[in-house]
Amino acid sequence: MGNIKCADMIVIGSGIVGSSTAYYAAKKGMSVIVLDKDGVIGNGASSRCGGGVRVSGRLEPEIPLAKYAVENIWPTLSEELEIDTEYHRSGNMRFAFTEEDLPKLAAIKEMNAGYGVNIELLTAEQARERCPYVGETVTGAAWCDIDGSANPLKTTLGMYRAARKRGVQYVTGDAAVEIQVVRGKARRVITARGNIYEGEHIVLANGYGARALANTVGVDFPFRQKLIEMFVTEPTKPMFQFMVGAVGAAGGAYGHQTEHGSFLWGGDSGYEHHPIFEEDAKCIQQTAPAISRGTMAFFPALAELKVIRTWAGWIDLCYDLYPVIGPVEEVPGLMVAAGYSAHGFCLGPVTGKLLAEVAAGETPCVDWKPLAYDRFKSIF
Amino acid sequence: MKDYLDRTFDLGPYVPEEDDDLIICRCEEITKGEIRQAVHEGMFTMTEVKRYLRTGMGLCQGQTCGRLVKNIVQNELNKKISAEAENTARAPMRPIPMDVYGKEAE
Numbered sequence: 001m002g003n004i005k006c007a008d009m010i011v012i013g014s015g016i017v018g019s020s021t022a023y024y025a026a027k028k029g030m031s032v033i034v035l036d037k038d039g040v041i042g043n044g045a046s047s048r049c050g051g052g053v054r055v056s057g058r059l060e061p062e063i064p065l066a067k068y069a070v071e072n073i074w075p076t077l078s079e080e081l082e083i084d085t086e087y088h089r090s091g092n093m094r095f096a097f098t099e100e101d102l103p104k105l106a107a108i109k110e111m112n113a114g115y116g117v118n119i120e121l122l123t124a125e126q127a128r129e130r131c132p133y134v135g136e137t138v139t140g141a142a143w144c145d146i147d148g149s150a151n152p153l154k155t156t157l158g159m160y161r162a163a164r165k166r167g168v169q170y171v172t173g174d175a176a177v178e179i180q181v182v183r184g185k186a187r188r189v190i191t192a193r194g195n196i197y198e199g200e201h202i203v204l205a206n207g208y209g210a211r212a213l214a215n216t217v218g219v220d221f222p223f224r225q226k227l228i229e230m231f232v233t234e235p236t237k238p239m240f241q242f243m244v245g246a247v248g249a250a251g252g253a254y255g256h257q258t259e260h261g262s263f264l265w266g267g268d269s270g271y272e273h274h275p276i277f278e279e280d281a282k283c284i285q286q287t288a289p290a291i292s293r294g295t296m297a298f299f300p301a302l303a304e305l306k307v308i309r310t311w312a313g314w315i316d317l318c319y320d321l322y323p324v325i326g327p328v329e330e331v332p333g334l335m336v337a338a339g340y341s342a343h344g345f346c347l348g349p350v351t352g353k354l355l356a357e358v359a360a361g362e363t364p365c366v367d368w369k370p371l372a373y374d375r376f377k378s379i380f
Numbered sequence: 381m382k383d384y385l386d387r388t389f390d391l392g393p394y395v396p397e398e399d400d401d402l403i404i405c406r407c408e409e410i411t412k413g414e415i416r417q418a419v420h421e422g423m424f425t426m427t428e429v430k431r432y433l434r435t436g437m438g439l440c441q442g443q444t445c446g447r448l449v450k451n452i453v454q455n456e457l458n459k460k461i462s463a464e465a466e467n468t469a470r471a472p473m474r475p476i477p478m479d480v481y482g483k484e485a486e
Binding site: 040156172288289293296307310 | 383384385386387388421422423425427428431432434437438439441470471472475476477478479481482483484
């Protein structure tokens with residue numbers, strides 16, 4: 001070991017964010033090396049998430065990014081990558097289960113209206129008119145037309161495949177452990193195996209791991225890890241295509257029916273902050289039952305559908321629940337895209353495009369300043 | 381799987397074989413040829429092949445085809461990579477209806 005390799009850009013993390021950044025940078029003619037500590041491509045949140053591609057229900061600073069992604073990236077991404085991403089702009093129905101939670105749906109409608117995103121409030125009867133499977137305990141719903149879903153596995157691996165076709169080099173199973181500054185610029189990445197990678201641009205796209213790496217050049221982001229779980233059912237007849245979520249205390253579960261016919265559901269049991277291991281994401285026994293109950297409250301007709309696989313993953317939870325994206329001005333050459341707080345899949349491709357544009361010295365497609373790393377002032 | 385892999389090596393061209401249309405994963409109806417092609421498209425681990433093609437994602441969760449897929453992937457890699465991890469086994473062991481799973485709290 002102990003190789004030194006150079007490229008225009010070194011990306012840490014091979015998931016949807018890292019691979020997208022590599023792809024769009026390579027498309028601009030840059031040479032790119034992607035490093036991942038895991039032996040499998042995109043083995044973090046990118047391969048474990050629910051595949052939501054939505055604008056609604058987000059926090060204000062990330063809405064312009066989500067809107068750009070849904071309007072300008074996702075509709076043509078399958079053609080761009082020559083893979084069927086299974087993207088469907090099939091809408092999102094967000095349920096309330098109590099009268100007290102109805103104002104929360106109205107608040108989401110009001111916030112999104114400011115960004116030109118239309119959300120329709122439905123009574124329980126109207127929700128059932130759109131989808132006859134909606135359960136009796138639902139008290140109302142919010143509908144967003146421009147939301148949808150895609151297949152995160154095929155999109156992430158499709159982005160990896162497309163990046164490789166454009167000459168991006170991938171090295172997996174070697175963890176980046178240190179960034180080194182050379183003549184005032186972030187320049188070198190040192191790995192656990194003693195390999196050295198040098199680049200004009202270094203991109204931290206490795207989720208929670210971005211915090212420790214940024215720390216090696218004196219920059220910190222308030223991230224922590226949180227366990228999150230999902231399961232998949234056996235396939236069944238096509239029932240509805242829209243994404244499903246909820247507000248309020250009963251709002252743990254979310255999911256949709258995939259093109260394959262199976263249902264993908266995620267949610268919480270309340271034990272997420274007490275994981276079994278700090279490293280490997282392992283399911284907690286209470287969670288799949290909790291997701292099952294949440295799902296049956298939405299759609300009682302799914303009760304007999306069989307769960308065939310459960311899994312867990314880590315989300316990189318940022319203090320204010322939206323990502324840190326853009327150049328780190330104190331350390332020229334360093335860029336970050338992490339802390340997505342479970343909202344990252346939809347934003348991955350647009351983030352990659354944005355960072356590639358910044359690296360090329362172009363005006364980025366979306367202003368990253370509201371998402372900048374230096375927004376964390378003391379709270380007290 | 382945390383094995384080091386520099387993915388810049390050249391596997392050579394994909395050469396079709398006579399038995400490429402053999403169905404290997406019966407649940408998801410994936411053929412040997414599709415698996416071999418996936419390797420040439422950069423899917424070098426069992427997990428990547430699974431996520432790319434759905435091998436082992438069906439009702440049996442790879443209990444039937446897992447070893448076959450592994451052999452095909454290894455052959456296609458020309459044994460350039462020896463440490464080829466198995467599919468990860470996950471709960472539940474057998475498919476469980478949601479209304480049974482959901483009774484955990486009772």
